[in-house]
């Protein structure tokens with residue numbers, strides 16, 4: 001087994017254990033392998049080892065690698081900040097956009113999706129920790145944004161996403177995951193048209209098991225799969 005295969009195997013097992021601890025089935029949890037700075041060869045190897053969902057945080061990286069991935073069944077997730085003027089480049093490529101945090105961005109996605117006759121699945125990114133440097137809408141404004149999004153017929157809001165703050169101990173982030181889950185429950189209760197809180201995208205290399213215990217069903221993992229990388 002290669003290191004890559006071993007890593008994927010270990011993570012799959014950890015995900016499975018955490019799912020069971022939280023009363024769910026392993027197959028209820030989607031593993032998004034985060035491939036920023038990873039080249040297409042390595043991504044192809046990861047897909048050959050069972051990865052089906054891949055996540056990129058930059059539009060340019062998706063464009064660079066898209067045609068080099070040999071597998072039709074791969075689903076691309078845009079997980080990083082998305083500029084309105086770049087939506088057009090990825091609208092026909094990605095399966096889901098995790099980082100919608102403004103009506104302006106959502107309207108552009110809606111418009112571009114309509115133009116090519118598709119509906120785009122999106123998640124609303126929430127800044128649950130209230131840290132200033134983060135993207136994401138704050139908890140208090142989230143309901144209002146979602147109400148507005150429910151009017152856009154070519155996007156479908158599928159849930160919420162958050163990036164937990166970096167902390168000394170992973171246990172400290174539990175409270176933020178809990179907050180996101182509670183928010184999704186509150187929003188579901190409002191029964192907005194078009195809105196179904198099916199997914200909670202939370203948890204990365206350092207905290208994905210805790211995130212799953214707190215209700216995550218999409219985890220975004222890079223370092224634990226591909227090792228440490230240099231970020232430009």
Ligand SMILES: *Cc1c(COP(=O)(O)O)cnc(C)c1O
Pocket residue numbers: 034036057079080163204205206220221222223224
């Ligand atoms: C890089 C990144 C991840 C993965 O982080 P790791 O700690 O390497 O697992 C997850 N989500 C987002 C939005 C990222 O940018």
